Amino acid sequence: MPNDFRLKSVYGVGRDWPVSYDELEPWYLAAERIMGVGGEETLAPRSAPWPMEKIKPPYLQQRVHDRLQPDFNLIGDSTARNTRPFDGRPACCGNNNCMPLCPIDAQYHGGIAADAAVKAGVRLITQAVVYKLEHDEKGNITAALFYDWDKTSYRVTAKTFILAANAIEIPRLLMLSASDKFKDGLANSSGTVGRNLMDHPSVSVTFMADEDLWPGRGPVSPCSISDFRDGDFRSEHGAFRIDVSNASAVAGAASALVKKGVYGKQLEAELRKRAARTISIKNCLEQLPDPNNRVTLSSKKDALGLPTPSLYWSVDDYVRNGSKKTVEAYNAIAAKLGGTNVAHSAEGKFGNRQHICGTLAMGVHAATSVTDAVGRAHDHENLYMVSTGVMPTVATCNSTLTAVALALRTADAIHKAA
Ligand code: SF4
Numbered sequence: 001m002p003n004d005f006r007l008k009s010v011y012g013v014g015r016d017w018p019v020s021y022d023e024l025e026p027w028y029l030a031a032e033r034i035m036g037v038g039g040e041e042t043l044a045p046r047s048a049p050w051p052m053e054k055i056k057p058p059y060l061q062q063r064v065h066d067r068l069q070p071d072f073n074l075i076g077d078s079t080a081r082n083t084r085p086f087d088g089r090p091a092c093c094g095n096n097n098c099m100p101l102c103p104i105d106a107q108y109h110g111g112i113a114a115d116a117a118v119k120a121g122v123r124l125i126t127q128a129v130v131y132k133l134e135h136d137e138k139g140n141i142t143a144a145l146f147y148d149w150d151k152t153s154y155r156v157t158a159k160t161f162i163l164a165a166n167a168i169e170i171p172r173l174l175m176l177s178a179s180d181k182f183k184d185g186l187a188n189s190s191g192t193v194g195r196n197l198m199d200h201p202s203v204s205v206t207f208m209a210d211e212d213l214w215p216g217r218g219p220v221s222p223c224s225i226s227d228f229r230d231g232d233f234r235s236e237h238g239a240f241r242i243d244v245s246n247a248s249a250v251a252g253a254a255s256a257l258v259k260k261g262v263y264g265k266q267l268e269a270e271l272r273k274r275a276a277r278t279i280s281i282k283n284c285l286e287q288l289p290d291p292n293n294r295v296t297l298s299s300k301k302d303a304l305g306l307p308t309p310s311l312y313w314s315v316d317d318y319v320r321n322g323s324k325k326t327v328e329a330y331n332a333i334a335a336k337l338g339g340t341n342v343a344h345s346a347e348g349k350f351g352n353r354q355h356i357c358g359t360l361a362m363g364v365h366a367a368t369s370v371t372d373a374v375g376r377a378h379d380h381e382n383l384y385m386v387s388t389g390v391m392p393t394v395a396t397c398n399s400t401l402t403a404v405a406l407a408l409r410t411a412d413a414i415h416k417a418a
Helices: 007-011 021-035 059-068 110-119 169-176 250-259 264-277 317-336 400-417
Strands: 074-076 129-135 141-147 153-157 161-163 204-208 223-225 240-244 278-285 294-301 307-312 340-344 383-385
Touching: 021 400, 059 074, 059 223, 059 240, 059 317, 129 169, 161 169, 169 294, 169 307, 204 264, 204 317, 240 317, 250 264, 264 278, 278 317, 317 340, 383 400
Parallel strands: 161 383
Antiparallel strands: 074 223, 129 141, 141 153, 204 278, 204 340, 223 240, 240 278, 294 307
16 A cells, blocks of 8 residues: 555654655566466556456355445455466466465465576575675675585675575574674664564454355455555554455364364264354554564574574554454454354464564665665665565565565666666
8 A cells, every 4th residue: 555655754653665655566567477466456556457367256255245345345365376377387276275385386486486597597506594794894795605504614705695585584694794893783783683573463253154155265365354454543553454264164173073072963064064154364463663573693503503583572552452443343244244153362462474574674764774775785885685674664465565576676776786
């Protein structure tokens, strides 16, 4: 959403990005063309159609959409999931196994990018752990040192270095690379490397609907309610997206029933009912950057003898108040679907959504951010970072598409600088 990039100026909380939605939009389109993204609704302005035709809404989505109208608008998510053969990969066949991965590669993932890079001539060194970056007197990076699986060390030199790991491992490497000149680690003159760790804290609800909806046909996570992703309330509490799951309920229901000692005809009848009517919903809550939420080096060592990352992550009232609003919405949704056995996740407990970001935040000022607007370290002219870590705020959207759009923009900047 365009306002996701200007949280501070519009709502007075969090921070602004050094890049606007309009500036990033062409890169979103480029990312969508590479990944094969389709969607059905446009929440933000677009200058071109989706490159992939949208996934047909599963039965559950159609029925829940109709029954929640006009109070909630359940829409199809934009997803990198083929609806026709594309990029040498087949169309989605709807067998409901998308998380953690699609067994037929109908759904985009990072391995596809790695394969494409290898085909283009990139040498990919696997089972290698980079443990230190070296620099010269000026602060330019001169080499990356890595261990292979039996801890033999290698040294790679280059003109330009790009760190393309996640928002935990890159800060860890920068801290591991501390030197006499950069005592707090590389790229860290602002003291913000590893800070402002964010994810999407999440609360959930399950209930039994009053009609058969048959979750499990089609993709696992096809739809969401985006009504709460932006609005004036963001000055007071976190925005949130509500995801209605389409994951098959059979395995969970069967094991719960067997554990309870239910067998025979009763098992069959009860399992059928639960498989057809169990509704599971969770959210993606916006969390503000908090410097106390951070990655540091722990005193524990990994198998290679390197310090493991240590994480501190907490939620504040901005999140807690957003979660209260979510629970109100959950109760209203359950009521509209004739819900019984409504079970909320434990109050005050938050799950994570693995959308980690913020620890390498990009920004205009070197004193308060790690990289500039194209992902170049303020402190090192030839060091770039492509990672969800560079995102200064987390908003309410899964982070992959933004990370790919930012990475393409960084690649373009490196080409131009060469
Ligand atoms: S439903 Fe999910 S797992 Fe199955 S083919 Fe489609 S994308 Fe892949």
